[in-house]
Amino acid sequence: MHLLVVPTCCLSSTSPHPQLPKLPRPLPRSLGHSASPRFGVPFRRAVAAPAMRRRGRRRAAAPPPTAAAAGEASSGSPGPPGGEDKRAGTDLKTLARRFWKVAAPYWWSEDKAQARLQLAGVFALTLATTGISVGFNFLGRDFYNALADKDQEQFTKQLLYYLGGFAVGVPFFVLRDYARETLSLRWRSWMTSYYMKRYFKNRTFYKIQSQSLIDNPDQRINDDLSAFTGTALAFSLTLLNAVVDLVSFSNILYGIYPPLFVVLIVYSLGGTAISVFLGKSLVNLNFMQEKKEADFRYGLVRVRENAESIAFYGGEENELQLLLDRFRRAYQNLSELLIASRNLEFFTNGYRYLIQILPAAVVAPMFFAGKIEFGVINQSVSAFNHILSDFSLIVFQFQSISAFSAVIDRLGEFDDLLGENGSSLSPRRDSIDGINISFKSGSPSVLSSNGSQMQSEPGIVLEICDLTLLTPRGGNILITDFNMELKDKDHLLVMGPSGCGKTSLLRALAGLWTSGTGDIIYHARDSRQLQTATLGSNEPSNIKPEGEELLQSSKQRRDNGIFFVPQRPYMVLGTLRQQLLYPTWTANIHQSPTNDAQSKAPLSFLSEVSTSDGVGAKPEMPSTDELIRVLEVVRLGYILPRFNGMDSVHDWASVLSLGEQQRLAFARLLLAKPTLVLLDESTSALDDTNEVHLYSQIEAAGITYISVGHRKTLHRFHNKVLYISKSDSATGSLRNWELKPTDQKSIEESSPFAS
Ligand SMILES: Nc1ncnc2c1ncn2[C@@H]1O[C@H](COP(=O)(O)OP(=O)(O)OP(=O)(O)O)[C@@H](O)[C@H]1O
Numbered sequence: 001m002h003l004l005v006v007p008t009c010c011l012s013s014t015s016p017h018p019q020l021p022k023l024p025r026p027l028p029r030s031l032g033h034s035a036s037p038r039f040g041v042p043f044r045r046a047v048a049a050p051a052m053r054r055r056g057r058r059r060a061a062a063p064p065p066t067a068a069a070a071g072e073a074s075s076g077s078p079g080p081p082g083g084e085d086k087r088a089g090t091d092l093k094t095l096a097r098r099f100w101k102v103a104a105p106y107w108w109s110e111d112k113a114q115a116r117l118q119l120a121g122v123f124a125l126t127l128a129t130t131g132i133s134v135g136f137n138f139l140g141r142d143f144y145n146a147l148a149d150k151d152q153e154q155f156t157k158q159l160l161y162y163l164g165g166f167a168v169g170v171p172f173f174v175l176r177d178y179a180r181e182t183l184s185l186r187w188r189s190w191m192t193s194y195y196m197k198r199y200f201k202n203r204t205f206y207k208i209q210s211q212s213l214i215d216n217p218d219q220r221i222n223d224d225l226s227a228f229t230g231t232a233l234a235f236s237l238t239l240l241n242a243v244v245d246l247v248s249f250s251n252i253l254y255g256i257y258p259p260l261f262v263v264l265i266v267y268s269l270g271g272t273a274i275s276v277f278l279g280k281s282l283v284n285l286n287f288m289q290e291k292k293e294a295d296f297r298y299g300l301v302r303v304r305e306n307a308e309s310i311a312f313y314g315g316e317e318n319e320l321q322l323l324l325d326r327f328r329r330a331y332q333n334l335s336e337l338l339i340a341s342r343n344l345e346f347f348t349n350g351y352r353y354l355i356q357i358l359p360a361a362v363v364a365p366m367f368f369a370g371k372i373e374f375g376v377i378n379q380s381v382s383a384f385n386h387i388l389s390d391f392s393l394i395v396f397q398f399q400s401i402s403a404f405s406a407v408i409d410r411l412g413e414f415d416d417l418l419g420e421n422g423s424s425l426s427p428r429r430d431s432i433d434g435i436n437i438s439f440k441s442g443s444p445s446v447l448s449s450n451g452s453q454m455q456s457e458p459g460i461v462l463e464i465c466d467l468t469l470l471t472p473r474g475g476n477i478l479i480t481d482f483n484m485e486l487k488d489k490d491h492l493l494v495m496g497p498s499g500c501g502k503t504s505l506l507r508a509l510a511g512l513w514t515s516g517t518g519d520i521i522y523h524a525r526d527s528r529q530l531q532t533a534t535l536g537s538n539e540p541s542n543i544k545p546e547g548e549e550l551l552q553s554s555k556q557r558r559d560n561g562i563f564f565v566p567q568r569p570y571m572v573l574g575t576l577r578q579q580l581l582y583p584t585w586t587a588n589i590h591q592s593p594t595n596d597a598q599s600k601a602p603l604s605f606l607s608e609v610s611t612s613d614g615v616g617a618k619p620e621m622p623s624t625d626e627l628i629r630v631l632e633v634v635r636l637g638y639i640l641p642r643f644n645g646m647d648s649v650h651d652w653a654s655v656l657s658l659g660e661q662q663r664l665a666f667a668r669l670l671l672a673k674p675t676l677v678l679l680d681e682s683t684s685a686l687d688d689t690n691e692v693h694l695y696s697q698i699e700a701a702g703i704t705y706i707s708v709g710h711r712k713t714l715h716r717f718h719n720k721v722l723y724i725s726k727s728d729s730a731t732g733s734l735r736n737w738e739l740k741p742t743d744q745k746s747i748e749e750s751s752p753f754a755s
Helices: 002-012 042-056 067-073 092-107 112-148 152-210 217-256 258-279 282-305 307-313 316-368 374-391 398-418 502-509 545-552 554-559 576-581 593-599 624-633 658-672 688-700 712-717 744-750
Strands: 433-440 460-470 477-487 491-495 516-523 562-565 676-680 704-708 720-724 737-741
Touching: 092 112, 092 152, 092 217, 092 398, 112 152, 112 217, 112 374, 152 217, 152 398, 217 258, 217 282, 217 374, 217 398, 258 316, 258 374, 258 398, 282 307, 282 316, 282 398, 307 316, 316 374, 316 398, 460 502, 477 502, 477 704, 477 720, 477 737, 491 502, 491 712, 502 516, 502 676, 502 704, 562 658, 576 624, 576 658, 624 658, 658 688, 688 712
Parallel strands: 433 516, 491 704, 491 720, 562 676, 676 704
Antiparallel strands: 460 477, 460 516, 720 737
């Protein structure tokens, strides 16, 4: 009996997963052993490794979704109450639909020719390896026959054949795995770019975050896509392998002893049914594990990002408690997962070890009766194991399959949400989303959404007509029935008590919030902006879909000369040059000497697609001299030597003070030269002298601006003031704003030099 086990071990020495990555939770035995004597079976390693590896290196993740939002986002798997601990399972039909929806696009994409060619290559190599396995099955039989016969000459000959077979066969197995993994990487790269483009399209990332539609999109893009492509490919190959094995080895097995075949079918079907019964809770537990670990990691990232604030507050204890609480949730779920795995393991281990003796036990009577030779016993064990491991895929890989199902579920949910080209969020607008934004050209004969002619009045930059603004999903009324016209070089100051809706008005102007009614009309600054479209309209629109997408992108806002400067400027990852060029000129990473490698995009779909469409052509990119000059204009020239020039990378949000970041934001503004800028308390961290200086610069540059601010010093740079008072929801129909010219007295009082 000992001898019978030998060939299995020999061949499993090249088993598909001799060294699986270290996992934070115990690796199920089924992944650490090969039940089959065959050479590399691709599925096991690929299924187990990416899904499990992820646990060790999860990236930053988003906060958990609200229950309602999670339920809304996922038709197949509504979010758990409170988005937390339990979750209803996804049915098999939804899972199959999601698998197809996620997997199919690549094979019909612009990369399909390469993809299909490589897939054919991988299939061919897989077939070759199966052929080689069959050859080894016969070699093994003759080898052990020679051994049993004590025929030394024959034994030496068979040994040499065996070694020769290894020399020829092994490269095929290695190449098959390499080709499969290369294709998987290519597929993942395409999927990553495909998902990222949809994630950023139509500001979907903002809607997902601000409405808490799903948890951890970053983890889905990074980890889940990687696991999905690796596993899906390996799974397909395993199925192919199984079919070919079945054909190849069934003949052998049937030829040896037909009842052995019947034993095999009964054994594998029974085993599968029991595994499914014992392991059915694993899919959901895996899903929740992904989420909980992502939540924990997100908490850690938030501590890193807000280290200074937490340290100032002395909030370590709170943070520690919060993080431990998140870890505890992950731990509890993992404990349940381990119990479910353990129960399954009791069964799978027994199942696995019985295979070692079962075929020998069935054919042994024939050997004793002298009907078959000893080598045939080995051959039957080998053939039995081959077929059984294909039939028993679910038994051996239940844990991996359940982890894969969780991945399919998470990606499918994400894909459903992104829809075609990131459009699924648009049709689900609430009925209260009635604020229309349109862009008019200064030139005649521009068609509006309803087909009528639209033409700008000269000098007008912005019109707001009958605007009533609500918080998202119709919470509170913020501004009622607001009307305004802003002319070129008009400067509006928005004031009012905290929480009255000043920033929200800017959000509405930027198209981020559309809850309410009314029209916001921008007048484009030159004839290049011959686009008119409608955002947020409840009326059927004649605009072709591309028009709407175009408008919904912040790019069009910028192309139409509208710029936004928040109180805490966003500092991009990268060099000082990139800070200054953001967001008007984006494709300039190659200028940085440290980024040379990035300039050679190995795959065409990984290069950024220029969305330039002739609408609002960008101004020419500023030279290094201009960048230096603008830094001096905003009085930041001194940072250049401190950070070794334009092209060194730093964490700018940490190394610059808030006031310096605000000045940098004004430098961006002066470079972009927009027609209209929305400034949300953008000088709040600056001293009066610097504030005066910066406002004088943008005024001199001929930029029209709308500022939100509390300081009286701001009056002298604005000729109009809008006062918003807190809206009383009960009397929401009453006008709660007042627009008037800035009076001389305020200007005098606002002067920093006033006594
Ligand atoms: N995402 C959101 N969903 C629902 N309500 C929100 C959301 N964001 C802000 N609000 C609410 O909208 C109201 C107006 O907020 P906004 O930020 O416009 O105030 P503000 O006037 O700019 O205040 P401050 O001067 O304090 O910055 C506030 O009551 C705020 O709580």
